[in-house]
Amino acid sequence: MRFIGRIEYFGSLIYDTERKEYIPIDKDGTNIVLNIKPNIDIDSLYYKYFSHRFSYLNFKSFLQLIQSIEMIDKNYNTNVEFLTNQDLEFYINNRVISSPIKFHIALTYECPLRCRHCFSNSGRRTPTELNEELSPERILEFLDELRNSGIFYVSFGGGEPFLKKDFLKILKKANQNKMNISISTSLTTQNIEEFLKENITVQEIKISVEAVNSKEYTNSRGRNLFAQFKKNLALINEYKKQTKCYIRFSFVLNKYNYTYLPSFLKFAEEFEADGIIFYPIYSVGRAEEHPELILSNQDIEKITRIITNMKERTKIDIDFFGIPLKFGKNGLYENFGCGCGKITAYLSATGDILPSGMFLKYKDKFSLGNIKEKKFKQIWKENIQKEIYTIQKDIKCNECIYLEECRGGCIFRSFDKYQKLGYKDPTCNIK
Ligand code: SF4
Numbered sequence: 001m002r003f004i005g006r007i008e009y010f011g012s013l014i015y016d017t018e019r020k021e022y023i024p025i026d027k028d029g030t031n032i033v034l035n036i037k038p039n040i041d042i043d044s045l046y047y048k049y050f051s052h053r054f055s056y057l058n059f060k061s062f063l064q065l066i067q068s069i070e071m072i073d074k075n076y077n078t079n080v081e082f083l084t085n086q087d088l089e090f091y092i093n094n095r096v097i098s099s100p101i102k103f104h105i106a107l108t109y110e111c112p113l114r115c116r117h118c119f120s121n122s123g124r125r126t127p128t129e130l131n132e133e134l135s136p137e138r139i140l141e142f143l144d145e146l147r148n149s150g151i152f153y154v155s156f157g158g159g160e161p162f163l164k165k166d167f168l169k170i171l172k173k174a175n176q177n178k179m180n181i182s183i184s185t186s187l188t189t190q191n192i193e194e195f196l197k198e199n200i201t202v203q204e205i206k207i208s209v210e211a212v213n214s215k216e217y218t219n220s221r222g223r224n225l226f227a228q229f230k231k232n233l234a235l236i237n238e239y240k241k242q243t244k245c246y247i248r249f250s251f252v253l254n255k256y257n258y259t260y261l262p263s264f265l266k267f268a269e270e271f272e273a274d275g276i277i278f279y280p281i282y283s284v285g286r287a288e289e290h291p292e293l294i295l296s297n298q299d300i301e302k303i304t305r306i307i308t309n310m311k312e313r314t315k316i317d318i319d320f321f322g323i324p325l326k327f328g329k330n331g332l333y334e335n336f337g338c339g340c341g342k343i344t345a346y347l348s349a350t351g352d353i354l355p356s357g358m359f360l361k362y363k364d365k366f367s368l369g370n371i372k373e374k375k376f377k378q379i380w381k382e383n384i385q386k387e388i389y390t391i392q393k394d395i396k397c398n399e400c401i402y403l404e405e406c407r408g409g410c411i412f413r414s415f416d417k418y419q420k421l422g423y424k425d426p427t428c429n430i431k
């Protein structure tokens with residue numbers, strides 16, 4: 001079937017395996033999709049189940065809408081497979097989403113670089129450390145667990161995912177599961193060509209580009225692999241032309257490197273990147289050894305102005321992730337508030353499920369469980385008893401005009417500063 005649905009307390013989330021997108025549908029719409037049968041008498045269906053809920057006109061419009069996107073055909077054959085969930089009642093009663101929609105999967109913490117800002121402290125790993133990481137077989141199983149829970153957005157990172165044993169097999173599995181795939185890479189390994197030879201489709205490649213010349217590169221990333229990076233970038237450009245894969249450059253901003261932004265934008269434009277995402281450096285992992293790089297709120301304000309100006313000058317989509325301000329047309333938190341641990345989750349290379357990668361810093365407190373010991377579904381069900389689901393927003397945010405989008409901002413930064421999840425994001429400059 002082209003569409004795969006999961007029932008939720010508000011209705012359903014239906015994933016379109018061709019467009020690789022979720023479609024949220026409310027309870028009434030979900031009931032219509034569930035009750036449609038081939039050659040059904042539509043009028044009887046309406047008067048039997050729905051006439052007390054909404055008008056006939058609305059009913060017909062909804063049918064036309066789902067026909068137009070081919071969720072049902074003109075004879076009312078549906079093209080939707082609804083997944084079963086034995087714990088559905090539990091999630092409906094608790095009024096929480098039954099699983100995230102996106103998983104960030106750290107495949108390994110092995111990396112050819114040693115960036116100063118690296119939140120996962122990645123670099124060269126000893127054989128013992130590599131042995132503690134999840135086996136490719138467990139990751140393949142985990143991808144099926146995600147698919148069966150209706151989780152179709154996966155992003156593979158690390159460390160450097162191209163160094164994970166059987167990475168191409170993992171990508172092929174995600175392709176078979178019809179997932180929306182993103183890869184976060186530094187593009188510094190020599191096996192990119194092998195990836196290009198395979199018939200693998202990914203929706204996004206996110207490339208970390210913190211410097212645009214050898215000197216800056218070596219300084220911020222610990223090794224001079226700039227030539228290898230440029231060579232791979234040219235190869236990826238070919239892949240982009242063939243597959244229409246979205247290429248996004250990512251840039252971790254620290255106290256000093258935002259002076260490079262004009263040359264970075266030029267570099268991204270020359271390459272014809274589709275998007276750029278900026279992250280503020282977090283005091284996590286190796287960045288904890290470099291307090292001099294951490295941004296102050298004044299720096300963030302200054303950077304926000306620079307990036308706003310860049311957005312006006314370029315066709316490239318630009319995002320500034322995780323800063324609690326309404327930034328451009330995209331509400332940063334898409335009306336969910338911080339989604340970590342609810343809408344999105346992180347799998348560490350050693351098997352812990354965490355609300356996000358930043359929570360590696362507090363792994364002992366925030367690990368929801370380890371997939372070496374339990375299946376994903378069991379871990380997730382236990383998760384909703386945890387602190388993340390009972391966060392009360394800070395009263396300081398009550399009057400804020402951005403409250404709908406932001407809802408208090410980043411829960412990690414709140415915890416990191418105050419040892420409490422729901423305080424107003426400390427990077428917020430709104431009085
Ligand atoms: S930030 Fe990325 S490229 Fe740099 S050491 Fe960490 S994982 Fe490797």
Ligand code: SF4
Nearest residue numbers: 324397400406408428
């Ligand atoms: S005041 Fe609160 S809700 Fe408003 S932008 Fe800042 S953190 Fe977000």
